[in-house]
Amino acid sequence: MAYPIDRPAWASLEAARDRLAGTHLSTLFERDARRADSLCLAVDGLVYDFSRQRLDADVMAALTALAGECWVPDAIRAMFAGEPINRSERRAAWHVALRAPAGQGYPADVHAVLDDIDRFVGQVRDGSWPGFAGHAITDVVNIGIGGSDLGPRMVAQALAREPDDLRVHFAANVDPADLDGILATLDRATTLFVVTSKSFGTAETLANARAARDWLLAAAPDETAVARHFVAVSTNIPAAQAFGIERVFGFWDWVGGRFSLWSAAGLAVALARGMTVFRELLAGAHDMDNHFRQAPLAENLPVVMALLGVWNRNFLGLTGQVVVPYAHRLALFPTWLQQVEMESNGKSVTSDGDATAVATVPQVWGGEGTNAQHAFFQMLHQGTDVLSVDFILVTPTADDDRSRQLAANCLAQAAALMHGRPEAETLSGSSGDPVLAAQRSFPGNRPSSTLLLDRLDARRLGALIAAYEHKVFVQGVIWGINSFDQWGVELGKTLADDILAAWSNDDTRHLDAATRSLLDRLRRR
Numbered sequence: 001m002a003y004p005i006d007r008p009a010w011a012s013l014e015a016a017r018d019r020l021a022g023t024h025l026s027t028l029f030e031r032d033a034r035r036a037d038s039l040c041l042a043v044d045g046l047v048y049d050f051s052r053q054r055l056d057a058d059v060m061a062a063l064t065a066l067a068g069e070c071w072v073p074d075a076i077r078a079m080f081a082g083e084p085i086n087r088s089e090r091r092a093a094w095h096v097a098l099r100a101p102a103g104q105g106y107p108a109d110v111h112a113v114l115d116d117i118d119r120f121v122g123q124v125r126d127g128s129w130p131g132f133a134g135h136a137i138t139d140v141v142n143i144g145i146g147g148s149d150l151g152p153r154m155v156a157q158a159l160a161r162e163p164d165d166l167r168v169h170f171a172a173n174v175d176p177a178d179l180d181g182i183l184a185t186l187d188r189a190t191t192l193f194v195v196t197s198k199s200f201g202t203a204e205t206l207a208n209a210r211a212a213r214d215w216l217l218a219a220a221p222d223e224t225a226v227a228r229h230f231v232a233v234s235t236n237i238p239a240a241q242a243f244g245i246e247r248v249f250g251f252w253d254w255v256g257g258r259f260s261l262w263s264a265a266g267l268a269v270a271l272a273r274g275m276t277v278f279r280e281l282l283a284g285a286h287d288m289d290n291h292f293r294q295a296p297l298a299e300n301l302p303v304v305m306a307l308l309g310v311w312n313r314n315f316l317g318l319t320g321q322v323v324v325p326y327a328h329r330l331a332l333f334p335t336w337l338q339q340v341e342m343e344s345n346g347k348s349v350t351s352d353g354d355a356t357a358v359a360t361v362p363q364v365w366g367g368e369g370t371n372a373q374h375a376f377f378q379m380l381h382q383g384t385d386v387l388s389v390d391f392i393l394v395t396p397t398a399d400d401d402r403s404r405q406l407a408a409n410c411l412a413q414a415a416a417l418m419h420g421r422p423e424a425e426t427l428s429g430s431s432g433d434p435v436l437a438a439q440r441s442f443p444g445n446r447p448s449s450t451l452l453l454d455r456l457d458a459r460r461l462g463a464l465i466a467a468y469e470h471k472v473f474v475q476g477v478i479w480g481i482n483s484f485d486q487w488g489v490e491l492g493k494t495l496a497d498d499i500l501a502a503w504s505n506d507d508t509r510h511l512d513a514a515t516r517s518l519l520d521r522l523r524r525r
Helices: 008-020 027-030 057-069 073-078 095-099 108-126 147-158 176-183 203-217 221-228 238-241 264-273 275-294 301-315 333-343 376-380 401-419 421-430 432-440 458-479 488-504 514-524
Strands: 042-044 046-049 138-144 167-173 191-196 232-235 318-324 363-368 388-394 448-453
Touching: 008 057, 027 401, 042 301, 042 388, 042 488, 046 301, 057 073, 073 275, 073 458, 095 275, 095 376, 095 458, 095 514, 108 264, 108 275, 138 147, 138 203, 138 264, 147 264, 147 333, 147 458, 167 176, 167 264, 176 203, 191 203, 191 221, 191 264, 191 458, 203 232, 203 333, 221 232, 232 238, 232 264, 275 301, 301 388, 318 401, 333 363, 333 401, 333 458, 333 488, 333 514, 376 401, 376 448, 388 401, 388 421, 401 448, 421 432, 432 514, 448 458, 488 514
Parallel strands: 138 167, 138 191, 191 232, 318 363, 318 388, 388 448
Antiparallel strands: 042 046, 046 448
16 A cells, blocks of 8 residues: 555655744744634534644645545545445445435435434333333433443533433443442333443443343333333344343444444433434534535545644654543543544554554543643643643633633633743743742643534534544544554453453463463452
8 A cells, every 4th residue: 555654745744844843833823913814614613723733834735735645535435425444344434324314315224213213212201101110211321331332421411401301321331330329329110221232242231231130120020121121222133132122223334333323322312312402413413524525625624633633643743632621511522532533543554454654543631621720731731742732612601700711711721832931931930040930931832723612512512523533534544544443442352251261160271371360369359
């Protein structure tokens, strides 16, 4: 395959990096009075300001050329056409089909499942799907892991509750404290479980599902209660039925786990927040899909996000991407994004099986503002590693001092990362003490971008999620890797099964010395 470093634009970008070396971000603003406006995109209620990134117009032109030379437009067309771009598993990555309106050439059964979800959600929310004692459902427990947990959990928290919403809970960890802590607060007669597992064979999910079934049957009159209190989202209908579940919502092998929120895997969100809200979430993602599919590369928000990440990772050598939403309801967004980015692009082998010629995904982490300011911002401002930060800010809608304070803190942190505070300036405010002045100075020149949402509702959230999904895909195309498989997840699962078997049959001879020693200690205890 042709590596990105072999493209003509790569050499141009290396030259641009050398040209800008030592140039402070503040200087770039001084040179270009229109920089804040020219390095900014507005799409579907989102404003993306990347003027505080360490680049200029010539770099953006070269990055856009790189995207063209790496056939990004063709890759976008292939994804929307449902071609098998997930080459290692020989399947499509067609999550865009899940949020498109009917009649646009996507599989008709997508909307058949969506309509089935709509009917079921209506039954549960209006009380016509009661529990075994005849009482209406009040609580929904989503049992899944990975993409069938992180996406729905993040969205359910992000979307504000209405008084008539069902309470929703998420259990993913096989640690008994997770599910047991939830069950201790619930009424068996009014609780519905959604078990999400494509294969209906995920070990952690099934362990929690069995524990939940035992909890239910401790009070239910007989095992037929399982069919009233459990539904499944799975492609393995026989396995779900053998568990006692009659109502199964299907999806397709081209729906990857971390992109499955838009399918029946989002059932818990639809149940808890209502089908109107869920359809608005889909519509917002579809708005971003249309933009991603049609906008020129230089004006394409997800493409620009991806290119900035390539610039920071491969040319500036930044090893981390920090995400800080200044919205409590988006507190789980960085956790969700970790899986989307690092499980998708955390690879060192290309789609052709060769070693990658360049570094791929950076470490992705973060936390909610303003809490994060009192956790890791010290390192961002004065640490030895320079990282790029994505700030996410929702426009304050109320005349509220705390909302303005929240927004002011977000803007201030971005400004502080860019400008810093020179040691000479600090010296005058440090009683002339050079040691104290050195400790209180800030280098600045630390890059960030700001994503501004005009409001945090289902439609804007759908667009935001889709923008990051497409960003990840574009970066995978440029790096030459498959963003839609996750073989790195499988090895640990296989070894865990082997260790469990060794634990049960008292035969640890085939284990490595360190594992055998630790397992022996656990067994003795």
